[in-house]
Amino acid sequence: MKKLIALLLTGCMVASIAGCAAAPAAPAAPAAEPAAEEEAAPAEEAAAAEGLIKVGVVNNPPSESGYREANVNDFINVFTADNGYDAKFFYSIKNDEQLSAARQFITDGIDYLLISAAETTGWDAVLKDAQDAGISVFLFDRMIDCDPELFEAAVVSDMAQEGETAVNWLLSLDLPEYNVIHIQGAMGSDAQLGRTGALDAQFESGKMNKVVQQTATWDEAEAKKIVESVINSKEPFNVIYAENDGMAKGAVAALDEAGITHGVDKDVVVMGFDCNKWALRELLAGNWNYDGQCSPFQAQVISDMIQTLESGGTIEGLNDAKQIISVEKGFDAREITEEDIATYGLGE
Amino acid sequence: MNKNKQSGFLANHSQLLIPLIAIVILVIFNLFRDPSFFSVSLASNNNGEPVLQGNLISILNGASELVILAMGMTLVTAASGGQDISVGALAAIAGSVFVKVLKGGPSISAFTVLLAVICCCIVAMIFGSFNGVLVSVFGIQPMIATLILFTCGRSIAYWINGGATPTVESPIINAIGSFIPGIPVPTPILIVILTGILFSVLFRLTTLRLYIQSVGINQRAARLNGINHVGIKLLAFMILGACCAIAGVIGVSRLSLINHETLLINIEMDAILAVAIGGNNLGGGKFRMIGSVLGAYAIQMLTITLYAMKVPSTDVKAYKAIVIIILVVMGSPVVKEAFDRYLKKFREKRETLAGKEAA
Numbered sequence: 218m219k220k221l222i223a224l225l226l227t228g229c230m231v232a233s234i235a236g237c238a239a240a241p242a243a244p245a246a247p248a249a250e251p252a253a254e255e256e257a258a259p260a261e262e263a264a265a266a267e268g269l270i271k272v273g274v275v276n277n278p279p280s281e282s283g284y285r286e287a288n289v290n291d292f293i294n295v296f297t298a299d300n301g302y303d304a305k306f307f308y309s310i311k312n313d314e315q316l317s318a319a320r321q322f323i324t325d326g327i328d329y330l331l332i333s334a335a336e337t338t339g340w341d342a343v344l345k346d347a348q349d350a351g352i353s354v355f356l357f358d359r360m361i362d363c364d365p366e367l368f369e370a371a372v373v374s375d376m377a378q379e380g381e382t383a384v385n386w387l388l389s390l391d392l393p394e395y396n397v398i399h400i401q402g403a404m405g406s407d408a409q410l411g412r413t414g415a416l417d418a419q420f421e422s423g424k425m426n427k428v429v430q431q432t433a434t435w436d437e438a439e440a441k442k443i444v445e446s447v448i449n450s451k452e453p454f455n456v457i458y459a460e461n462d463g464m465a466k467g468a469v470a471a472l473d474e475a476g477i478t479h480g481v482d483k484d485v486v487v488m489g490f491d492c493n494k495w496a497l498r499e500l501l502a503g504n505w506n507y508d509g510q511c512s513p514f515q516a517q518v519i520s521d522m523i524q525t526l527e528s529g530g531t532i533e534g535l536n537d538a539k540q541i542i543s544v545e546k547g548f549d550a551r552e553i554t555e556e557d558i559a560t561y562g563l564g565e
Numbered sequence: 566m567n568k569n570k571q572s573g574f575l576a577n578h579s580q581l582l583i584p585l586i587a588i589v590i591l592v593i594f595n596l597f598r599d600p601s602f603f604s605v606s607l608a609s610n611n612n613g614e615p616v617l618q619g620n621l622i623s624i625l626n627g628a629s630e631l632v633i634l635a636m637g638m639t640l641v642t643a644a645s646g647g648q649d650i651s652v653g654a655l656a657a658i659a660g661s662v663f664v665k666v667l668k669g670g671p672s673i674s675a676f677t678v679l680l681a682v683i684c685c686c687i688v689a690m691i692f693g694s695f696n697g698v699l700v701s702v703f704g705i706q707p708m709i710a711t712l713i714l715f716t717c718g719r720s721i722a723y724w725i726n727g728g729a730t731p732t733v734e735s736p737i738i739n740a741i742g743s744f745i746p747g748i749p750v751p752t753p754i755l756i757v758i759l760t761g762i763l764f765s766v767l768f769r770l771t772t773l774r775l776y777i778q779s780v781g782i783n784q785r786a787a788r789l790n791g792i793n794h795v796g797i798k799l800l801a802f803m804i805l806g807a808c809c810a811i812a813g814v815i816g817v818s819r820l821s822l823i824n825h826e827t828l829l830i831n832i833e834m835d836a837i838l839a840v841a842i843g844g845n846n847l848g849g850g851k852f853r854m855i856g857s858v859l860g861a862y863a864i865q866m867l868t869i870t871l872y873a874m875k876v877p878s879t880d881v882k883a884y885k886a887i888v889i890i891i892l893v894v895m896g897s898p899v900v901k902e903a904f905d906r907y908l909k910k911f912r913e914k915r916e917t918l919a920g921k922e923a924a
Contacts, residue, residue, distance in 0.1 A: 280723045282826070283730055401878055432878035436827040437820045442627050446872040449620045450599070463730060463824050470820050473611045474743055475618060495732045495822070564730060 269303040270523065272296050273322030274331045275315050278308040283493060287563045288358065288513035292331070295516035302520075312336040319343045323350050329523055333358040344368065353526060357515040360540075370522060370532055371540045372515040376411020382547045383488060383509045384415040387456065388424070390486065395425035396453055400440045400468060401432040402460040408511065412460045412490060428454045433464050440467030448475045456486045462496035465489030465505065480504040481550050492548065494562030500550040501558065507550065510561060512543040580844035583896040584859035587842065587888075591866045595620075595873070602873070607749060617749045620869060628865035629753035630656070630812040630829055633760050635839035635857040637808030642840050643781045644801040645700050646849030647707025652809050653832045654718020659689040659813035660823045661725040664733055668726075673735035686810040692718075693806020694799055701798035715833070722825035732822040742818030753815050760811065764854060777801060781849030835864055842892055863892075 274296065279289040289308070296304035305327070307318035312335040322330055323346055330352050334340060337360060344367035347354050356371035387395070399416055402409035409432075419425040429447050433439035440459060447454060448471060457472075457479075459465035465487055472479050472487075479485040481503040488507040489496055499505045518541060522532050535541060548557060595602040605619035634652050641649050666681035667673055692714060699710035745752055768774045779787040780794045787794055812832075817823045841847055842863060843856025867888055871881055894900060 280720060404879055429872075429875055430878060431872060431875075432881070434827070434830070435824075436830055437822065437824060438627075438816060438829075441819065442623065442869065443872055445623045445627075446620065446869055449618070449623060450873060463820075463822070463827065466820050466822060470743070474616060476608050476610045476616075478611065493730060495730070 268301070269298065270301055270329065270527065271325075271327040272302050272304045272329045272331060272523075273319070273325070273327040274304060274306045275319050275322070276306065276308050276331075276333045277310055277335060281310065283563045284491065284511060284513050288333075288515070291514050292516045295520050300520065310335055312339055316340070316343055320346065323347055323352060326350075327352060330354045331519060332356050332361070334361050337362045341367070353523075355519050355522065357519060358513070360538075365539045368539065369526070370519075370535055371538070372518050372543060373540055374511055374545065375542045376407050376511070377414050378411075378542065379490065379509050379511060379545055379547075380412040380415030382545065383412070383458070383490070383507065384419055386507055386547050386549065387458070387486070387488065388419075392455065392486070395419075395456055396428050397425050397456040397458055398428050398444060398447055398454050398468070399430040400443055400457070400459040400464045401430065402464070403434045404432050408490070409460055412509075416458055425456075428452055433467070435461055435463065437463040437467035440464035441471045444468045444471035445475075448472075448477070455484065456488070458488045460490055462489040462491045462493045462508065465496070466499075469499075469504065481506060491563065492561050493564050494558055495564070497548060497553060497558040497562045500548055500553045501555070503550055505550060507547060509547045510545045512545050513563070515543060518543070579901075580853050581856050581859060583844055583892060584842050584856055584863050586895070587863040587892050588859065588866060591863065591870055595870055599873070610744065612746070614744060614746050615749045616744050617751070620873065622751065622754075624862065624865050624869050625754050625757075626751040627869065628862050629757045630815050631832060631835055631839060631865060632757050632858050632861040633808050633812050633815075634805075634829075634832060634836040635843070635861040636760065636764060636854055637805035638836045638840050639843070639845055639852050639854050639857040640777060640801040641707065641805050642837075642845060642847055643849055643852035644777045644798050645707045646781060646847075647700070648833075648837045648840075648847065649696060649711045649802065649805055650708055650833045650837075651696065651711040651714035651718055652805065652812075652836055653829045654715050654722070655689055655692055655806065655809040656813035656816060656832070657719050657722040657823075657825045657828045658692060658725070659685040659810040660817040660828050661722040661825055662688045663810075663814050663817055664731050664823050665725050667733045667735075667738075668731065673733065673737060675737060678735075678737050678741070682810075682814055685813060686807055689810035689813070690803045690806040693802045693804075693809070696806075697799035697802030700802065701795040719825050722823075722828075726823070726825070730822050730824045733817070734821050738818045738821050742815065742821065753819075756811065756815060760808075761858070773800075778851050782851070835861070838889065839864055842889075842896065844896055 274292050276289060276292065277285050279286040292304075293306070296302040305322065305325070307315070307322070309315050309318065315332075315335055316339065319330060319332065320343060323343070330347050332340075332354065333356070340361045341363050344354055344361075344363055348367060354368040356368055356373070358373060360371055360373060361368070397416070399413070401413055416425070420427045420430075429443065431443045433443055440463075444457065444467070457465065457468045459468055466489075469479055469487055472485060477484055479487050486507070487505040488509070489505060490509040490511060492508050492510045496505065496508050500508055525532055546561065548561070592603070603619065603621045605617055605621050607615055608618045610616045634656070638649060638652065641647075662685040663681045666684045667677060670677040696707075696711050696714060699705045699713075700707050740746070741752055743751060748755075776787070776792050776797050779790070779792055780797045784794050812829060816828050837847075839860035840857045842860035843853065843858070845852045845856055867885060871884055876884055
């Protein structure tokens with residue numbers, strides 16, 4: 218009897234996992250094995266009308282973060298048959314799986330290979346194969362350690378620039394004094410290094426006063442504890458600079474509990490990053506002051522470059538490392554509109 | 566007579582000595598650093614309601630999830646002689662289910678919140694029993710068995726909602742996560758007290774404590790005495806599952822949002838540490854739940870102290886590690902024995918001295 222119950226419970230468990238697995242299959246359908254791609258390929262080729270540009274996209278899975286989710290959707294929305302593309306997608310967080318998928322794409326005879334690599338190394342051989350096969354390679358979001366000759370262009374974010382934009386905005390407020398609580402992301406991550414750099418420069422120059430600088434490793438609840446400890450120490454502060462939206466929300470929760478006002482024309486200036494829709498709505502309501510964008514929208518830029526190449530032109534506007542830096546905005550609560558939220562907001 | 570009683574008390578409670586010493590040292594250190602560190606004041610929040618404020622409240626409030634998980638972890642440790650490393654992931658799953666149910670309804674009312682809590686408790690207990698079956702029926706090492714859920718748990722949490730950080734705004738959620746209007750004590754503290762009472766009632770009214778300890782001390786002997794060791798272990802994991810659900814609900818309610826990647830991240834290690842600092846044998850057997858609870862508060866107090874001291878972000882973990890090494894070494898059997906021997910010698914010396922004086 219008890220064994221039966223145990224069996225039943227395991228059954229439930231398996232069923233619930235299967236149920237969960239089935240549910241996301243619809244939005245994340247392209248996350249198929251390379252083998253499956255291969256089988257589907259001939260049928261697709263037959264169905265695909267002549268003249269479609271064949272594109273292979275190797276990316277990280279949408280479950281990685283809200284950023285990645287928006288990034289994946291952006292590519293699915295831009296590289297459609299209506300826009301003249303026959304696109305195949307592959308998602309993995311593992312470099313070796315990404316590499317074999319890229320090889321498969323090359324064998325399938327694609328025209329363009331688009332890569333956001335899981336790791337920066339190990340790509341040389343595959344990129345050379347692509348070059349030999351006459352396939353143009355574009356990198357997006359993440360750079361690869363290799364000879365720049367091996368790819369056409371890279372569309373990436375400049376995290377340090379995001380920090381600069383935010384700090385310049387903060388300086389433009391012209392507050393009588395800047396007492397800043399700085400909540401950092403996971404130490405050593407690209408986003409943390411970039412967003413910390415600009416503020417650190419201000420601390421060093423003495424223009425801004427560092428009340429506390431602590432890492433919450435992207436954890437909302439930890440950010441709240443950090444701000445609580447400052448409130449309890451009764452040290453004055455008037456700016457909260459959180460390196461993502463979640464941590465800004467945690468910080469604001471601590472302010473709310475302590476009866477400290479925040480937002481436009483209030484006691485404390487609240488700054489976040491990433492531009493989640495819910496965060497931008499906080500801006501619109503005047504509860505926060507600033508949100509910096511980290512743009513996941515690279516598909517259109519790449520599509521434009523592909524069209525240029527197709528029409529026999531050359532790509533312009535690249536820097537020395539063959540990069541195009543995504544244009545990234547910072548939103549001010551006094552100027553943000555519903556339209557901005559719909560266009561630039563991530564998630565729901 | 567009196568002396569006997571005293572040493573009996575010490576022997577009975579020596580297990581609690583380490584977490585208590587840790588807390589006392591931290592308290593003294595903080596008072597020395599800042600005499601007003603533990604002062605609590607009554608302020609009003611942005612909704613105009615009275616709330617208690619201060620580091621003491623922050624520590625008690627912030628440790629809530631950890632304390633609840635440490636309670637459950639104590640039972641699993643005692644019964645199975647191993648630890649569950651999937652509690653953080655399981656709490657994320659439970660939190661996701663909580664959010665999913667809330668978002669499924671037309672509006673968030675007391676009824677839907679209750680329904681969501683029940684649902685996420687059930688789901689978490691099912692996942693807990695999955696761990697439990699692997700450990701008790703298949704005899705897999707707990708750490709390996711729970712490694713499965715530790716690895717895939719946060720992905721499952723993502724699948725449930727499909728979005729990165731879904732939010733649920735409602736006064737009721739706010740009441741669970743921060744303050745019930747009119748009551749100045751943070752609600753998570755009240756939930757911890759309630760959970761503690763629930764456990765003590767459970768131990769008073771049932772033989773659960775005895776059964777868990779006997780299974781943990783000697784499984785075969787327990788079986789020969791008619792205790793179903795499979796059932797007891799399974800039960801321990803299911804109770805821990807329920808604890809994860811409560812912790813998940815508190816975690817989500819604190820900020821009205823769930824980030825499946827960061828919700829209660831790395832808490833499994835702190836929960837295991839709390840059990841260890843509490844003087845419980847990580848190999849199973851006898852346990853004192855209050856020890857784990859004190860251990861959890863000590864860990865939280867250490868974190869808040871480091872924040873208050875403004876230790877640079879890059880160094881926090883190193884400082885934490887130093888304190889933990891000291892605590893764990895202090896609680897080790899070798900040091901304990903040496904301390905006991907020293908105490909005995911000291912007492913004997915005093916007695917002989919007293920005897921000489923009397924003579």
